[in-house]
Amino acid sequence: MTDIVDDLKWRGLIALSTDEDALRKALADGPVTFYAGFDPTAASLHIGHLVQILTMRRLQLAGHRPLALVGGATGQIGDPRPTAERTLNDPEVIAAWVGRLRAQIEPFLDFDGPSAATMVNNLDWTSGLSAIDFLRDVGKHFRVNKMLTKEAVARRLESEEGISYTEFSYQLLQAYDFLELKRRYGCTLQQGGSDQWGNLTAGTDLIHRITGENVHLIATPLITKADGTKFSKSEGSAVWLDPEMTTPYAFYQFWLNAADADVVNYLKVFSFRSREEIEDLARQTEERPQARAAQRALAEDLTTLLHGADQTAAVVNASKALFGQGDLAELDAATLAAALSELPRARAAAGTPLIDLFAETGLVASKSAARRTVREGGAYANNAKVEEEDAALTPELLLHGRWLVLRRGKRNLAAVEVDGS
Structure with missing residues (x-):
């Protein structure tokens, strides 16, 4: 497809927008300078943010200029959550998180050429702004009755928690970001999640009131699990981009375990495969779901995109080895530990x-069931069949001097971690 709007719509990436025509x-007339904002309210971004990052990349590949905003100012407040006030973090912590988030975003964008990306921080234009100047120059353009109708605000007002003036004012700060980016960079398009629509439209309204110009918005849909719940830190189900918070193995397994009903949509949203490739994988999923071809393509594409080809090869080998299709002893200690962290486990001492x-x-x-499993030939230790009912854990069995992998049959796995003694 040559039309970026058609491509985004086919991928299901436009949930809401301003005037589509x-x-x-x-x-089409472009290039357009556009931005997406990321608040440092945690030490890492998660896959919900990845939707925005990859949408930015798609727009840049279509010839448009991205501004990636990491909010050193807005991160000190946080956009209103539906249920409760955010915990405010220290400015020093937020500054450190700004650096971490920038480092996660930068590899996905190109910072050279005619469509070169720019990293920006809204602390640059708010740190010197007095409260009086902000209220006079920005606050006077907002009507409280309209602010109260924004979904996030309205939901909080209906809750027992209510909403503080701090979080109530968030939409003014985000709107001011759009205005400043238009003034500084000629930015005329903002993208964000559909749950941010109230904050997004605050920016278009402010720009129209001050300059009389119309600017544009694109809101992507929220990515949800099969049960309809979203992946986010507030829901306790975030899949993080930081490999220390979600290991490459766990990241790979998350996509590999995608439901058949979800995997084609995930491919459209997260992968850069063509329409023809995705439609072919959709056919394979319908005709031979047990092969999980779409899930494997998705998991390998995204793990390579985020963590690199070497890490992807390592986790694929680990996944195969756990189920008897490779040598567990060849896995490095970090990959093995990450893989085993997903399994039921027990601690034991040598001789058990x-x-x-x-x-x-x-x-x-x-x-007694374990003895029966051994007699029937279905018990494995480090992929070797357990032949004797009285076999015990010996140091020679340990992987990296620490781990034993148990398997019952083809698919049931567990890990044993051996005490130092």
């Missing part, structure tokens, strides 16, 4: 009977 014309460990990890219901 005007937006389409502006992008293996049948005890099969029972303690929950692979079988009892020691």
Whole structure:
């Protein structure tokens, strides 16, 4: 597709927008300078933010100029959550998080050429702004009755928690960002999540009131699990971009385990595969769902995009080795530990009977069931069949001097971590 609006719509990436015809014309006439904002309210971005980053990349590949804003100012307040006030972090912590988030965003954008990206921080234009100047120059353009109708504000007003003036004022700050980016860089398009629509429109309203000009918005849909809940830190289900917070193995497994009903949509949103490739994977999913071709393509594409080809190869090898299709001893310690962190586990000491460990990890219901599994040939330790019912854990069995992998049958896995003694 040559029309970026058509491509974004086909991928399901436009949940809401301002005048679509005007937006389409502006992008066709381009290049358009656009921005997306990321608040440092945690030490890492998560896959909800990845939707925005990859949408920025798509727009840049279509010839438009991205401004990636990491909010050193707005991060000190935080946009209103639906249920409760945010905990305010120290400015020093926020400044450190700004650096971490910038480092996560930068690899996805190109900072050279005619469509070169620019990183910006809204603390640059708010730190010297007095409260009086802000209220006179920005606040006077907002009507409280309209601010109260914004969804995030309205939901909080209906809750027992209510909303502080601090969070109530967030939409003024985000609107001011759009105005400043228009003045400084000629920015005429803002993108964000559909749950931010009230904050997004605050910016277009402010620009129109001050300059008389119309600017554009694109809101992407929220990415949800099969049960309809979203992935976010506030929901306790974030999949982080930082490899220390979500390991490459766990990241890969998350996408590999995507439901058949979700995987094609995930491919459209998160991958850069063509329409033809995605439609082919959709057909494969419908005809041979057990092959999980779409899930494997999605997991490999995204893990490579975020963590690199070497890490992807390592986690693919780990995934295969856990299920007897590779040598567990060849996995490096970090990859093995990450893979085993996803499994049921028990702690043990050298000399512990293996049948005890099969029972303690929950692979079988009892020691007698473990003996039966051994007799039937379905018990494995580090992918080697357990032949004797009285076999015990010995130092020679340990991977990296620490781990033992137990398997019952083809798919049921558990890990044993050995005490230092």
